[in-house]
Amino acid sequence: MNVHGTHYRTIWPDPHDPGIINIIDQRLLPHRFEIKPLHSVEDAHRAIREMMVRGAGLIGATAGYGMHLAAMTADDGQIREKLAEAASLLRSARPTAVNLAWAVRRVLAAAEELPTAAAIRQAAFAAASRIADEDAQFCQAIGQHGKQLLLERWEQKGRKTLNVLTHCNAGWLAFVDYGSATAPIYAARDEGIDLHVWVDETRPWNQGARLTCWELEQEKVPHTLITDNAGGHLMQQGLVDLVIVGSDRTTHTGDVANKIGTYLKALAARDNDIPFYVALPSSTFDWNLDNGSEIQIEQRSGEEITKISGLTEDGRMETIAITAASTRARNDGFDITPARLVTALITERGVVPPRAEAIHMLFADQCSSPEHHIR
Numbered sequence: 001m002n003v004h005g006t007h008y009r010t011i012w013p014d015p016h017d018p019g020i021i022n023i024i025d026q027r028l029l030p031h032r033f034e035i036k037p038l039h040s041v042e043d044a045h046r047a048i049r050e051m052m053v054r055g056a057g058l059i060g061a062t063a064g065y066g067m068h069l070a071a072m073t074a075d076d077g078q079i080r081e082k083l084a085e086a087a088s089l090l091r092s093a094r095p096t097a098v099n100l101a102w103a104v105r106r107v108l109a110a111a112e113e114l115p116t117a118a119a120i121r122q123a124a125f126a127a128a129s130r131i132a133d134e135d136a137q138f139c140q141a142i143g144q145h146g147k148q149l150l151l152e153r154w155e156q157k158g159r160k161t162l163n164v165l166t167h168c169n170a171g172w173l174a175f176v177d178y179g180s181a182t183a184p185i186y187a188a189r190d191e192g193i194d195l196h197v198w199v200d201e202t203r204p205w206n207q208g209a210r211l212t213c214w215e216l217e218q219e220k221v222p223h224t225l226i227t228d229n230a231g232g233h234l235m236q237q238g239l240v241d242l243v244i245v246g247s248d249r250t251t252h253t254g255d256v257a258n259k260i261g262t263y264l265k266a267l268a269a270r271d272n273d274i275p276f277y278v279a280l281p282s283s284t285f286d287w288n289l290d291n292g293s294e295i296q297i298e299q300r301s302g303e304e305i306t307k308i309s310g311l312t313e314d315g316r317m318e319t320i321a322i323t324a325a326s327t328r329a330r331n332d333g334f335d336i337t338p339a340r341l342v343t344a345l346i347t348e349r350g351v352v353p354p355r356a357e358a359i360h361m362l363f364a365d366q367c368s369s370p371e372h373h374i375r
């Protein structure tokens, strides 16, 4: 469903049947743009687990709609049990992005105590829809707040081309729309800033090479693909003016879990005195965790490293081995960037230093309310 010209909302209920939730199968991008229907919570779990959908915001929205599908398909007399089972199944899909557990708990809280199955179904769908709509609204607001930072840096540079580096894909494909790290880029472009984006390929799943490059191409934003190991070198050459990345889970003290390799970019940025920003909606804060070392890091299959997928010259999608069959690989999906290496957090309510007292002041309504505390 084309919502914003070149943008696509990444998840939406079928306009004729709310029992069908449509997604874009991101495993096929940039070679194929295929919309796939989800009919059950099992479909939603698989879509998250197999990364048909990925990215904190979109994982959360998919989990929310997964709970809706569970309510839709449950027998009246079993609906509460089915919602509880659905919550457990969805939570098992991927551990690091806090948005998943947050969305599941939010739908449960909205629906489970209601007196009838019909009321539960209605409340589950309404809560899932609100999660998705809020995600898009929050990301749009992140764009407006982040735009100011890019504008200031561009003015400092005498309005010469602003070179932004980003890691992985924290674009509109990782959320319901707009994205987190790319939203300020799009908003700054709309203000006429002359900018260029260095895109980390982001091994092993290549979110940067496959998804961010595709997004920026759709948006006609100048960009250049680089290897994950090149970022520090380009910073030393004075070719990077600022770094902006997303987050899958950020502690209330400002430690950031994001795609593997983010920490190395933060170290290089600090060593070269380059601003390092993390863009995130407040649904990505973990109000319970004080220290990033407590965040569970997803371990994915080593085959995502030893094999690679792409398009053959005759147009077939293929997966090939790039190592000997005996090669074993370790595949940590995320790493932790300590708050001390983060210049600022860009949220839907504004730009805030990565310190607990500042974060709590901006989100006083959330950090103290039990409903935002995930367990």
Ligand SMILES: CSC[C@H]1O[C@H](OP(=O)(O)O)[C@H](O)[C@@H]1O
Pocket (backbone or CB within 6 Å): 054, 055, 056, 057, 167, 168, 169, 170, 171, 174, 180, 207, 245, 246, 247, 248, 258, 259, 260, 333
């Ligand atoms: C902030 S959402 C985008 C975020 O999610 C990515 O991970 P994955 O593609 O494995 O879901 C990566 O950490 C991005 O920064």
